[in-house]
Amino acid sequence: MDENKREELISAYLDGELNAAEHERTAKWIEEDPRAQKLLQELQGLQAAMRTLPQHRLEKNLMQPVLEQIDPQPVEALYSMVAADMQSEKVMCAMAPPMDALVDSTTLSETRPKSEKQRDHGRRRVYLWPAVAIAAAVLLMVFSSREPVEEDRSVARSDLGAGQESTVVEEATVPSPNLRVMESTLQRIELSPAAPGQQRSSAQARTGGAGGRPFAEKSAPVTEADEASEFNESLALASQDSQASAPETTQFLTTYLFNASPEIDIKSQLETLSRESSEVKVIDLGTAPHDASSSAVAAADYRVFDLYGDPEATYTMIEALKNVSGLTFATRKVIRSDDFPIKSEKNKRAATKIERLKKNQAFAQPVPDCIRLIIIVPTSRSQPPKR
Amino acid sequence: MKETIPSVSQDDLEIIKATLNESSQAFGELVEKYQARLYNSIAHLFGPRDAEDIVQDAFVKAFQKLSTFRGTSSFYTWLYRIAFNTAVSYQRRHKTTTSLEQKKEKIGDYLPDKHDRPDECLEKKERAEKIQLALYLLNEEHQTILILREYEEMSYETIAEILKIPVGTIRSRLHRARICLKDAINQVLHKDFE
Numbered sequence: 001m002d003e004n005k006r007e008e009l010i011s012a013y014l015d016g017e018l019n020a021a022e023h024e025r026t027a028k029w030i031e032e033d034p035r036a037q038k039l040l041q042e043l044q045g046l047q048a049a050m051r052t053l054p055q056h057r058l059e060k061n062l063m064q065p066v067l068e069q070i071d072p073q074p075v076e077a078l079y080s081m082v083a084a085d086m087q088s089e090k091v092m093c094a095m096a097p098p099m100d101a102l103v104d105s106t107t108l109s110e111t112r113p114k115s116e117k118q119r120d121h122g123r124r125r126v127y128l129w130p131a132v133a134i135a136a137a138v139l140l141m142v143f144s145s146r147e148p149v150e151e152d153r154s155v156a157r158s159d160l161g162a163g164q165e166s167t168v169v170e171e172a173t174v175p176s177p178n179l180r181v182m183e184s185t186l187q188r189i190e191l192s193p194a195a196p197g198q199q200r201s202s203a204q205a206r207t208g209g210a211g212g213r214p215f216a217e218k219s220a221p222v223t224e225a226d227e228a229s230e231f232n233e234s235l236a237l238a239s240q241d242s243q244a245s246a247p248e249t250t251q252f253l254t255t256y257l258f259n260a261s262p263e264i265d266i267k268s269q270l271e272t273l274s275r276e277s278s279e280v281k282v283i284d285l286g287t288a289p290h291d292a293s294s295s296a297v298a299a300a301d302y303r304v305f306d307l308y309g310d311p312e313a314t315y316t317m318i319e320a321l322k323n324v325s326g327l328t329f330a331t332r333k334v335i336r337s338d339d340f341p342i343k344s345e346k347n348k349r350a351a352t353k354i355e356r357l358k359k360n361q362a363f364a365q366p367v368p369d370c371i372r373l374i375i376i377v378p379t380s381r382s383q384p385p386k387r
Numbered sequence: 388m389k390e391t392i393p394s395v396s397q398d399d400l401e402i403i404k405a406t407l408n409e410s411s412q413a414f415g416e417l418v419e420k421y422q423a424r425l426y427n428s429i430a431h432l433f434g435p436r437d438a439e440d441i442v443q444d445a446f447v448k449a450f451q452k453l454s455t456f457r458g459t460s461s462f463y464t465w466l467y468r469i470a471f472n473t474a475v476s477y478q479r480r481h482k483t484t485t486s487l488e489q490k491k492e493k494i495g496d497y498l499p500d501k502h503d504r505p506d507e508c509l510e511k512k513e514r515a516e517k518i519q520l521a522l523y524l525l526n527e528e529h530q531t532i533l534i535l536r537e538y539e540e541m542s543y544e545t546i547a548e549i550l551k552i553p554v555g556t557i558r559s560r561l562h563r564a565r566i567c568l569k570d571a572i573n574q575v576l577h578k579d580f581e
Contacts, residue, residue, distance in 0.1 A: 011562040015543070015561075017543045043565055046537075049514075050518065050538060054516060056438065057427075058426040063419050066446040066447055069447045
């Protein structure tokens, strides 16, 4: 063994990086050879010296910047807001800065011809559900607080398209097939891929336009604007209308709400994401019809991007969106549809309104195994609501 | 005796699980825990000017890749690997080179021993700064391996994994680096260092 290799052994001996045989041999050599002893001492001196090197002190705590980067608006904080104010989503939406210039209508991933897509129907089906009325309904559900309505009435805040296959559901909230939901006072969600077979195991898991009670029965009642209330009823009516010919199939629709800040180019983000999940579609459902006098957030208009996709594609989308800077995973709603009888004059008025909407916007068929994703983007400046 | 790569601590594992299962906020605990150590090391290797950005970037990347962390090494080692790679690509991207003069300007703070007398403290501080300068005289390869071994006290196996070179190479390179450092210290101190 040459001298360098032998010296390397002393170095490794110092570091405790020799195997038993090498260690024994080197220890014996050091014991017998003064040069080896000298080298060992020198190396020990160097080692001690290296450990006295000046320290570079970090001048700021990186925790907050890192968390902001990975999670632009901490979910916990949002849920705290939910707890603090049952009009939480008004708060959340109002928090997002305004965005003046945004795409008006976006339909992504239309690369394949429709006929070809239809052939894939059984495998993974995605439909565009261009229902402005539904978006408006969802917005109202979002922007309106829970009201102390009787069970059937609140349940009946339904998606119109879903009403075509309507529903009586036992549980108020049922997780979508590939989402594990943790229910608590502050609703939280843990996303996880669906276990094989899990998706089809429950009849309740068949999503499609479902109706809804976006707020579960848990919280304290909050006053709701008349218009919102009326509109909710109108949705209920629409649901009932479409139930007539619907099979007795339980339908669910899970709605995810994201807030977007104006720094991000949401159109391009979604295009990028949907390239990966080629069967997720996006539609800009327009501006929410808010009455400026009815609520604090009414001063703001919102664009709603309503994404439809099958669970797998939507899961991919959600996961990706969670990491998009400037986009906040705000909350999710599990919505169900239910039976809702016409009871009042007010409902009749709502029904008329719905009919008018129907004329303007055809309702697509409900989408099986579909999860809905909504991105709300403010389009004009507004003051945060007073809480 | 030969060390092995340390496995992830129970505390870290729980934080990682919490981050993956519940909230990204839990990840903040890992940032708190390791930021100073990682920054110090990266600042020694790549200079303090960019170290903060590199460390922040490394934490973000670590968060994004957290689900791929298998727990076969300590979290810090895994994080360090990310930070090291981030720093290397950062340097490549920005083509930064640092002159010795610039390096002299960015020597860190000597941490005095509380038992030292003021004159001892000053002497040690000067000595530590000279060792730092001597380290800067070495090539990057030698600086890196010395920091990883002597400062981070990483095992040869861990260093090999971070630098992507065989363990046998670590042994020889480390020894050469030590000999070079000894010469450099002599050069800086103008006297033998023993």
